[in-house]
Amino acid sequence: MSQTALHSDPRGRSRAVANISVTGKIVAAWGMIGFAALLGRGIWRLWPMALGAGFEQFGVWHWAAVVASLVAFGYGEGYRAIHLKVIPRLRHRAVDLARTTPGDKAWDPGRGTFRRALHIMYNLLAPLYCMGLVGADRPLLARNWGMVAAIVLMILGMRFVPAPWREIVLIGVCAALAWALIMTLVETARMLRKM
Numbered sequence: 001m002s003q004t005a006l007h008s009d010p011r012g013r014s015r016a017v018a019n020i021s022v023t024g025k026i027v028a029a030w031g032m033i034g035f036a037a038l039l040g041r042g043i044w045r046l047w048p049m050a051l052g053a054g055f056e057q058f059g060v061w062h063w064a065a066v067v068a069s070l071v072a073f074g075y076g077e078g079y080r081a082i083h084l085k086v087i088p089r090l091r092h093r094a095v096d097l098a099r100t101t102p103g104d105k106a107w108d109p110g111r112g113t114f115r116r117a118l119h120i121m122y123n124l125l126a127p128l129y130c131m132g133l134v135g136a137d138r139p140l141l142a143r144n145w146g147m148v149a150a151i152v153l154m155i156l157g158m159r160f161v162p163a164p165w166r167e168i169v170l171i172g173v174c175a176a177l178a179w180a181l182i183m184t185l186v187e188t189a190r191m192l193r194k195m
Contacts, residue, residue, distance in 0.1 A: 020195045024098035027123050028195070031094040032188040034127025039181040046170050046177070053167030062164060069172030078176030083183045090184070091191050093130045097122060098195065 020028070058066075100119065122129045129135045132144040158166055 020095075020098045025192060025195050027126050028094040028098035029188060029192060030123075031097060031126035031130035032090060032184060032191065035090055035131060036181055036184040036188070038127070039177050039184060043174055043177045043181065047174050050167050050170035050174050053164045053171075058164070062168065065165070065168045066171055069168050070175050071172075073169075073172030074175035074179060076176075077173075078179035082176065082180040087180070087184055087187050089132065090130045091187055093132065093136075094126070094191065095195075097126060097129055 118135075122135050125134055132140045133148070134141075136144070158169065161169065
């Protein structure tokens with residue numbers, strides 16, 4: 001009773017994925033939902049700050065900036081960057097981690113307890129694994145940790161942006177995070193249905 005599901009790699013090519021165990025599905029879901037939880041936490045923390053803008057005092061330039069922020073962040077970051085590039089990579093790594101979970105026929109921890117311990121650590125840290133922050137090759141690790149550093153620096157830099165411009169930027173950031181959160185949950189459901 002072997003089922004096969006199609007899995008799309010980051011470049012859009014489809015390949016068959018063998019039946020994945022329940023444990024593998026849980027690990028893959030944990031990886032994707034952990035990322036979604038980080039997005040949700042970002043929205044939870046930023047949205048009250050974005051609503052702190054004095055909308056009643058906004059002029060034409062302020063409203064034009066709100067629209068520009070929504071387009072730049074919502075479309076540029078939420079759709080083009082996260083939806084089209086990050087989420088497929090997350091899904092690809094989640095499926096690969098699920099395929100190498102104990103109980104699956106493809107699971108081969110290699111020799112020694114170090115590889116087994118490393119694999120168990122990747123399962124526990126599945127959101128970080130899926131985001132390419134652990135267990136990736138050096139170029140991917142460098143790029144992803146560089147993006148994390150850039151995000152932290154932007155967050156710290158936003159403290160120096162005067163109101164209401166800071167809030168206008170935060171509106172666009174919240175829109176991007178909301179779109180990314182919704183699409184991550186949709187993609188998680190698709191992934192689990194096809195496993």
